[in-house]
Amino acid sequence: MTIDSPATVALGAAAVLLATLALAFFWDRRGVFGRTVLAALVVVMLAATCAVQINRLTVAYPSWSALVDEPARGASLSAGVARRPGGGRLLTVTVPGRASGLTLTMGVYLPAAYDSPAGANRRFPVIEVFHGFPGSPSTWIRRLDVVRHLDSEMAAGRMAPTVVLFPYQTPRRMLDTECTDLVGGPRTETFLTTDVAAYAVQHLRVRADAAAWGLIGYSSGGFCAMNLALRHPERYAAAASLSGDSRPAITIGDGSEHTTNNVAWRLRHLPPPRVALYVAWAADDTESRDGSRDVVRLARPPLNVTAVELPRGGHSPTLWRRMASPAFDWLSGHLARSIPGGSAS
Amino acid sequence: MSLTGIPLIVLAAGLSVVALVATVRTWSRGGRRRRVFTRTVALVCAEVLVVVTVGLIENRNQTFYPSWGDLAGDRTEKVAVVSSPAPDDRRPGAGVVVPAGYAERPQVSFPVIVVLCRSAEVEEVRAAARQLPDVVTVALTPRTATDVDQLVDRLPRLARVAAHGRALVTDRPHRDLAQRLATADPALTTVVTAEHGWGAALAEAADRLPAPLVTPVRP
Numbered sequence: 001m002t003i004d005s006p007a008t009v010a011l012g013a014a015a016v017l018l019a020t021l022a023l024a025f026f027w028d029r030r031g032v033f034g035r036t037v038l039a040a041l042v043v044v045m046l047a048a049t050c051a052v053q054i055n056r057l058t059v060a061y062p063s064w065s066a067l068v069d070e071p072a073r074g075a076s077l078s079a080g081v082a083r084r085p086g087g088g089r090l091l092t093v094t095v096p097g098r099a100s101g102l103t104l105t106m107g108v109y110l111p112a113a114y115d116s117p118a119g120a121n122r123r124f125p126v127i128e129v130f131h132g133f134p135g136s137p138s139t140w141i142r143r144l145d146v147v148r149h150l151d152s153e154m155a156a157g158r159m160a161p162t163v164v165l166f167p168y169q170t171p172r173r174m175l176d177t178e179c180t181d182l183v184g185g186p187r188t189e190t191f192l193t194t195d196v197a198a199y200a201v202q203h204l205r206v207r208a209d210a211a212a213w214g215l216i217g218y219s220s221g222g223f224c225a226m227n228l229a230l231r232h233p234e235r236y237a238a239a240a241s242l243s244g245d246s247r248p249a250i251t252i253g254d255g256s257e258h259t260t261n262n263v264a265w266r267l268r269h270l271p272p273p274r275v276a277l278y279v280a281w282a283a284d285d286t287e288s289r290d291g292s293r294d295v296v297r298l299a300r301p302p303l304n305v306t307a308v309e310l311p312r313g314g315h316s317p318t319l320w321r322r323m324a325s326p327a328f329d330w331l332s333g334h335l336a337r338s339i340p341g342g343s344a345s
Numbered sequence: 346m347s348l349t350g351i352p353l354i355v356l357a358a359g360l361s362v363v364a365l366v367a368t369v370r371t372w373s374r375g376g377r378r379r380r381v382f383t384r385t386v387a388l389v390c391a392e393v394l395v396v397v398t399v400g401l402i403e404n405r406n407q408t409f410y411p412s413w414g415d416l417a418g419d420r421t422e423k424v425a426v427v428s429s430p431a432p433d434d435r436r437p438g439a440g441v442v443v444p445a446g447y448a449e450r451p452q453v454s455f456p457v458i459v460v461l462c463r464s465a466e467v468e469e470v471r472a473a474a475r476q477l478p479d480v481v482t483v484a485l486t487p488r489t490a491t492d493v494d495q496l497v498d499r500l501p502r503l504a505r506v507a508a509h510g511r512a513l514v515t516d517r518p519h520r521d522l523a524q525r526l527a528t529a530d531p532a533l534t535t536v537v538t539a540e541h542g543w544g545a546a547l548a549e550a551a552d553r554l555p556a557p558l559v560t561p562v563r564p
Contacts, residue, residue, distance in 0.1 A: 017389065024384035046392055157453065160556035211535070211553045274531065280564065284411035304531035308564055314415040315408055322564055329561030333509050337479065337556040
């Protein structure tokens, strides 16, 4: 039984019911200690069942083993994802972070064209995909069904064949990094901008230049995408934010959450770079709405912003499933095409 | 009643308190069997109501699901293709160089290279542009920035061009003009100065442009 199947939640509910029944039945037959143990059992079962259901929505722990394994040695991200006819394939790799010191699991989507004779000697554009917090690359793969979106957009010709990377954004599942280099903590910004790129250029047939690199993310991953594109215009040409805020939800340690790691502050105080942003949000999700509207309002040329406000949808996987294909299409239209180029090791 | 409204939270919290009080008050009533039954039912009701109350409060704070419809999660993805591209098989306008396969792909919009050159070189540029894959090329000899802007504005009527993905290729005399145009236009992808012949410069610009794509879906 997988950790995020409905059957697991049903089993949890049954366990709560049994524990409650046991408490009712044994109350008159046990002393204070026995009653306390039974009451505690009910509370623990109830909390565990709620946790399993919340994890079904966020997929922060994609498997039972993830409860003990940190993202450095995450299990296969492609488990249970069947390759569709004419679709791309999903790999799981480990990225050794030479610059950041982090070593993390990453999913890699290779488009069908990557394996075709026509694409055999080409280098492809790249999109790096960020998850929210709590979350994992599996949130995109399982909850948002990203492989189906990519397959269908590329098959329809709305997306060019693109290599898509799904890195973890944290070495500890319950540590929110917001893709920054935390003072005295993990350096995920360096990992995502330097180590992931170095790995991809060395091991995959991808273009190395910024014109062909884009970012996308939902929720805090949306903030990540905007923030990293604005901080590293020499590495990225475009970024898409789905329900992202304009500031990180954490303390970084040097106060930069108010300045250089704050998108709104950056747009107010620093010259904007020549990158393209796609900013999408639902109007009934107040926090990301206000943050996203700030970004749109503060953007100045040569920063190029495309804004999409949906009237409703909240801050939920349902909304992001709906937003995913249009955002990927937009990204592909802003990234340089594949070019002839040598083989990867 | 709104999913994120105070009334629903007050109702859920009130019912939780009622359920907890009822649980305590009925705890020892009735015979042995009846007691187990009422205790279990009362406790389960209290558990469900407490969880629902906490969930409603958290949902209000984080606006995960602002409405009942969002919670029900309209499973069907309502992604509409706006301005659905009726196949556009018009012939390109005069002076526009289109790539091989242009006519065979009526759904696709192409990125554009605008070339700034001396009038004597226009034919040479067009000849070089015919070798380029997957890009529409126009060449002109501009006197002012307005000449270029007017051509760019007219482009959608001349050929199937993408809304994004436009490059400027310029000779040395027009380089300053090209830089001024680039500064004013955030939609411009790249500027290439032809130093070693038109062919190399055009190929370099094409490589920095997106692939030709079908009109994107909109959310």
